[in-house]
Amino acid sequence: MSTEIAPETGSAEQAPGGAPVREPQAAAVASGRGERPDDGSFDVTLRIRRYLPEKDATAYWEEFTVRANRTDRLLDALHTVKWEIDGSLTFRRSCAHGICGSDAMRINGRNRLACKALLKDLDPAKPITVEPIKGLPVVKDLVVDMEPFFASYREVMPFLITGGNTPSAERRQSPEDRARYDDTTKCILCAACTSSCPVFWNDGQYFGPAAIVNAHRFIFDSRDEGGAQRLEILNDKEGVWRCRTIFNCTEACPRGIEVTKAIQEVKRAMITRAF
Amino acid sequence: MQTHQYDVVIVGAGGAGMRAALESSTRARTAVLSKLYPTRSHTGAAQGGMCAALGNVEEDNWEWHTFDTVKGGDYLVDQDAAEVMAKEAIDAVLDLEHMGLPFNRTPDGKIDQRRFGGHTRNHGEAAVRRACYAADRTGHMILQTLYQQCVKQDVAFFNEVYALDLLLTHDLMAGDVPADEEVKVAGVVAHDLATGELHVFRAKSVILATGGAGKIYKTTSNAHTLTGDGMALAYRKGIPLEDMEFFQFHPTGLAGLGILLSEAARGEGGILRNSEGERFMERYAPTIKDLAPRDMVARAMANEVREGRGCGPNKDYVLLDLTHLEPAHIDAKLPDITEFARTYLGVEPYTEPVPVYPTAHYAMGGVPTTIRGEVLRTNTAVVGGLYAAGEVACVSVHGANRLGTNSLLDINVFGKRAGIAAAEYSAAAELPELPESPGAAVTALLDRVLGGDGTEKVAVLRRELQEAMDAGAQVFRTAESLEATLATIGSLKERYASVAVQDKGKQFNTDLLEAVELGFLLDLAEVVVVGALAREESRGGHFREDFPARDDARFLQHTMAYLRQAPDGGTQVELGAKPVTITRYQPMERKY
Ligand SMILES: Cc1cc2nc3c(=O)[nH]c(=O)nc-3n(C[C@H](O)[C@H](O)[C@H](O)COP(=O)(O)OP(=O)(O)OC[C@H]3O[C@@H](n4cnc5c(N)ncnc54)[C@H](O)[C@@H]3O)c2cc1C
Numbered sequence: 001m002s003t004e005i006a007p008e009t010g011s012a013e014q015a016p017g018g019a020p021v022r023e024p025q026a027a028a029v030a031s032g033r034g035e036r037p038d039d040g041s042f043d044v045t046l047r048i049r050r051y052l053p054e055k056d057a058t059a060y061w062e063e064f065t066v067r068a069n070r071t072d073r074l075l076d077a078l079h080t081v082k083w084e085i086d087g088s089l090t091f092r093r094s095c096a097h098g099i100c101g102s103d104a105m106r107i108n109g110r111n112r113l114a115c116k117a118l119l120k121d122l123d124p125a126k127p128i129t130v131e132p133i134k135g136l137p138v139v140k141d142l143v144v145d146m147e148p149f150f151a152s153y154r155e156v157m158p159f160l161i162t163g164g165n166t167p168s169a170e171r172r173q174s175p176e177d178r179a180r181y182d183d184t185t186k187c188i189l190c191a192a193c194t195s196s197c198p199v200f201w202n203d204g205q206y207f208g209p210a211a212i213v214n215a216h217r218f219i220f221d222s223r224d225e226g227g228a229q230r231l232e233i234l235n236d237k238e239g240v241w242r243c244r245t246i247f248n249c250t251e252a253c254p255r256g257i258e259v260t261k262a263i264q265e266v267k268r269a270m271i272t273r274a275f
Numbered sequence: 276m277q278t279h280q281y282d283v284v285i286v287g288a289g290g291a292g293m294r295a296a297l298e299s300s301t302r303a304r305t306a307v308l309s310k311l312y313p314t315r316s317h318t319g320a321a322q323g324g325m326c327a328a329l330g331n332v333e334e335d336n337w338e339w340h341t342f343d344t345v346k347g348g349d350y351l352v353d354q355d356a357a358e359v360m361a362k363e364a365i366d367a368v369l370d371l372e373h374m375g376l377p378f379n380r381t382p383d384g385k386i387d388q389r390r391f392g393g394h395t396r397n398h399g400e401a402a403v404r405r406a407c408y409a410a411d412r413t414g415h416m417i418l419q420t421l422y423q424q425c426v427k428q429d430v431a432f433f434n435e436v437y438a439l440d441l442l443l444t445h446d447l448m449a450g451d452v453p454a455d456e457e458v459k460v461a462g463v464v465a466h467d468l469a470t471g472e473l474h475v476f477r478a479k480s481v482i483l484a485t486g487g488a489g490k491i492y493k494t495t496s497n498a499h500t501l502t503g504d505g506m507a508l509a510y511r512k513g514i515p516l517e518d519m520e521f522f523q524f525h526p527t528g529l530a531g532l533g534i535l536l537s538e539a540a541r542g543e544g545g546i547l548r549n550s551e552g553e554r555f556m557e558r559y560a561p562t563i564k565d566l567a568p569r570d571m572v573a574r575a576m577a578n579e580v581r582e583g584r585g586c587g588p589n590k591d592y593v594l595l596d597l598t599h600l601e602p603a604h605i606d607a608k609l610p611d612i613t614e615f616a617r618t619y620l621g622v623e624p625y626t627e628p629v630p631v632y633p634t635a636h637y638a639m640g641g642v643p644t645t646i647r648g649e650v651l652r653t654n655t656a657v658v659g660g661l662y663a664a665g666e667v668a669c670v671s672v673h674g675a676n677r678l679g680t681n682s683l684l685d686i687n688v689f690g691k692r693a694g695i696a697a698a699e700y701s702a703a704a705e706l707p708e709l710p711e712s713p714g715a716a717v718t719a720l721l722d723r724v725l726g727g728d729g730t731e732k733v734a735v736l737r738r739e740l741q742e743a744m745d746a747g748a749q750v751f752r753t754a755e756s757l758e759a760t761l762a763t764i765g766s767l768k769e770r771y772a773s774v775a776v777q778d779k780g781k782q783f784n785t786d787l788l789e790a791v792e793l794g795f796l797l798d799l800a801e802v803v804v805v806g807a808l809a810r811e812e813s814r815g816g817h818f819r820e821d822f823p824a825r826d827d828a829r830f831l832q833h834t835m836a837y838l839r840q841a842p843d844g845g846t847q848v849e850l851g852a853k854p855v856t857i858t859r860y861q862p863m864e865r866k867y
C-alpha cells in the first residue's frame with residue numbers, strides 16, 4: 001500500500017544485550033553552562049545508541065552531557081544535543097506531546113515516548129540510555145524502518161466493515177456500546193507495545209500487539225460486521241495465540257491502553273464467537 | 276532523479292489531504308506525498324470537536340452557524356464560503372460516522388454535541404451545543420478514521436517524502452502573464468528522506484494540504500513539523516498569500532510550554548480566574564463569558580497579566596479552574612488534556628487550577644482559493660490544476676478569527692471539495708510539459724546548505740526568529756513592535772544565506788530538512804509582519820494597540836501578499852487587496 005520509492009532497510013544489527021560495539025566518542029558538554037544557578041536546572045548525560053549507515057559498519061554508544069530544566073522531557077534533551085552539539089543525531093518527532101506516535105524509543109531499557117518521558121523521572125543522576133525500539137531494522141541512529149509494523153496493521157482490516165446500504169442519518173450506537181471499544185480507539189500506532197514484545201523480537205512474522213489492538217477496536221464496535229473475518233486472520237499461526245501474556249506491551253503503552261486485556265478479549269471471542 | 280506521473284498528486288496526509296485522497300483516488304490515478312507518516316499529522320492533536328448544526332441535542336440550523344462564523348471572523352469572512360461550509364457540515368459529520376468514527380453518543384444513540392466558543396443560538400442569544408466530539412481526541416479519531424479508509428481504498432502513499440518545489444508553466448515572479456495564456460501546475464519536486472534522492476512528480480492536478488505554520492512562533496500548540504511548507508512553496512512561485520497577518524492565539528496553552536488544553540475544558544464548565552480569584556471574563560464578555568471567541572479571551576488574559584493580576588512567581592499566567600467539576604465528568608469528557616496537565620506541569624486538575632497562557636495556534640491566512648479549492652494567482656484568475664485545502668488554504672471561512680471546531684470542519688468540507696475538483700479537472704486536462712531542469716532549484720538549495728562552509732546554525736536562527744515573533748507580532752502589536760520584528764527577520768534572512776549543517780550524509784538527513792524548513796519560516800514570518808504593519812486597525816486575531824478600533828472604511832478587505840522581483844535584483848513583498856464577499860450579514864460591532 002505504502003509505495004516505497006526505493007526500499008531502504010538498515011542493516012545495522014543491534015548488539016545483543018546492548019554491549020558497546022565501539023567505545024564512547026568523546027563526550028561533549030554544551031559550552032558556557034558550567035554554573036549551576038539555583039533555577040532548578042541540572043546536567044544530564046545521555047548514553048545514546050548510534051548508527052550512521054554512511055559512516056559506520058556497526059552501531060556504537062555515544063555519551064552527551066547537556067543542561068536541562070525541571071519540566072524538560074527526554075525529547076528536549078535530544079533536541080539540545082542535535083541543535084547544539086551534533087546535528088547528525090537522528091530521531092523522529094513531531095507533536096512533542098504524546099499524540100503523534102513518532103518518538104517511541106527504548107529509554108533505560110523500557111519503551112516510551114521521548115516527548116512524554118520527563119528527565120526528572122528518569123533518574124538523571126545516572127546516564128540515561130537511549131536506544132531504538134527493538135525488532136525493527138535500524139535505519140539511522142534512533143530511526144527504525146516502520147514498514148513491517150504498518151504491514152501487520154494493514155493485514156487485520158483496520159476499517160469499519162458494514163453490509164447493506166449506508167443510512168442517510170448516523171448509525172445509532174448506545175453510550176454503553178460505544179464504551180465497549182473506547183480503550184482501543186486511543187492507539188496512536190507508536191509501536192512501543194509491539195517492539196517491547198519478546199515474541200515479536202524472536203518472530204518478526206507475529207502480528208504483534210498493536211495490530212491486535214486495532215482489530216479489537218473494530219471487532220467490539222457494534223456497528224461493524226467484519227469481526228468473523230478478522231478473527232479468522234488472527235487465528236493464524238502468527239496471530240493471537242502467539243501471545244504469552246507477558247504484559248510488556250501494557251506497561252509500554254503511552255496511551256494507557258490495556259493491551260494485554262484487549263488481546264485476551266480477542267482470544268476469548270475466538271473461542272466463544274461472542275463479540 | 277526519478278520521474279513519476281500521476282493524474283492527481285496530493286501534498287500532505289493530514290485530515291485535508293486524506294479527505295481529498297478518498298475522493299480523488301476513486302476517480303483518478305492519485306499519489307499522496309507526506310513528510311510524515313499519515314497518522315503522525317497534526318490533525319491528530321485536535322481535541323475538542325467538529326461542529327455541525329445537527330440539532331441532535333437542541334435546536335440549531337446552518338444559518339445560525341453561518342452567522343456565528345461570519346461574526347466570529349470579525350466580518351472578514353467570505354460569506355458565500357461560510358454558507359457552503361455550514362451547510363455541508365452536516366454531511367461531513369455523517370460521512371465520518373459512516374466511515375466508523377467513534378463519536379460520543381447521546382442516551383438515545385445519536386451523535387452527542389457540546390458547547391464551544393462563539394457558537395450560539397439565534398444570532399448570539401446564548402451558547403449552543405454544536406460541536407460533535409470523541410472525548411477530547413476528536414482530531415485523533417478523524418485522522419485515524421480517514422487513514423483507515425485510505426487503507427481500505429489502497430491509496431498510494433509516499434511517506435517521509437518532502438515536497439520542496441512546485442512546478443508551474445509560467446514564472447509568476449516576473450510579473451504579468453499575457454491574458455490569452457493559462458497558467459497551470461505541472462507537478463512537484465520532492466526529496467525522499469530515506470535516501471536523499473530527488474523525485475519529480477508530474478501531475479495534471481496538485482492539491483496542497485500541508486497544514487499550518489505555527490513554528491514561526493516560540494510559544495505554540497503546533498508540532499515541530501508545522502513549518503508552513505505549502506504556503507512557502509506557493510509564495511516563492513509568485514502565488515499570493517491571503518490574510519497572513521491573522522494568526523490565532525489560543526487562550527489556554529499550558530503556561531510556559533504552549534501545549535494546548537482544548538476550549539472544550541471551558542465548554543464543559545471550566546472557568547478562567549486571575550490572581551484575585553476573579554472570573555475576569557465576566558467583565559470582557561458579559562453574555563457568554565469564558566466562551567467568548569478566542570481572540571477576545573486571549574487578549575483579556577494578556578491584559579490581566581499586564582495589569583498585574585497574573586498568577587505564579589512571575590505573575591505571568593492565569594488559571595483554568597476545573598476543580599468544581601466532578602472528577603468522573605472530567606475523566607469522561609476531558610481525559611487527555613487533564614493528563615497533559617499532570618504529565619507536563621505536575622498539576623492535578625481535580626483539585627488544583629491549571630496555569631495557562633495564550634499560545635500560537637492557527638493560521639487564518641494562507642494560499643487563496645475559491646470555494647472549489649482552486650488556487651488563485653490574482654483576485655480572480657486561478658492556476659489551472661492547482662488546489663489547496665485545510666490550514667494551508669484561505670477560502671476564507673475563518674476571516675480574522677477562526678471559531679473553535681470550524682477547522683476540523685474546514686478540512687473535511689474543503690478537503691472533499693478539492694479532491695473531487697482536482698480529479699475532475701485531471702480527467703479533461705493534458706499533462707503539462709515540465710519546465711527545463713525541473714530539479715535544478717532544489718538541488719542548488721540543498722547543495723548550498725550541505726556544501727557551504729557557512730557558520731550560522733539553524734537552531735540559533737530559528738530561536739531568534741521565534742523569539743522576535745513572540746515579542747513583536749503576538750496578541751498585542753504596535754508599529755514599533757512590528758518594525759523591530761521585521762528588522763530582526765531581515766537580518767536573520769541575511770544570516771540564513773550562510774547557514775550550514777553538520778550532517779553531510781544523504782540518508783535520513785533531518786538536519787538538512789530543518790534548514791530548509793527554517794527558510795520557509797523566515798519567508799512566512801516576513802509576510803505576517805508586513806501584512807500586520809500595513810493593517811492599521813484591530814480586527815479579530817490582529818490587534819494593533821496603536822489602532823485599537825476596527826476600520827471598515829479602510830480595511831474591510833483581504834490582504835494579498837505577493838513575492839515579486841525588486842528593482843535591485845532581489846525580491847520584495849508587494850501588498851494588494853481583495854474585496855470581502857458579503858451576502859447576508861452587514862458588518863456590525865462585535866459584542867458577546
Ligand atoms: C493542539 C491542537 C488542537 C486543535 N483542536 C481543534 C479542534 O478541536 N477543532 C478544530 O476544528 N480544530 C482544531 N485544531 C486545528 C486543526 O486541528 C488543524 O487546523 C487541522 O487539523 C489542520 O489539518 P490539515 O490537514 O490542514 O494539516 P495537518 O493535519 O497538519 O497535516 C499536514 C500534512 O502535510 C504534510 N506536509 C507538510 N509539509 C509537507 C511537505 N513539504 N511535503 C510533504 N508533506 C508535507 C504533513 O506530513 C502532514 O501530513 C487544533 C489544532 C491544534 C494544534
Ligand code: SF4
Binds near residue numbers: 191253255
Ligand atoms: S497500543 Fe499503545 S503502545 Fe501499542 S501502538 Fe497503540 S498506542 Fe502505541
Ligand code: FES
Binds near residue numbers: 099
Ligand atoms: S513527538 Fe509526537 S508522540 Fe512524541
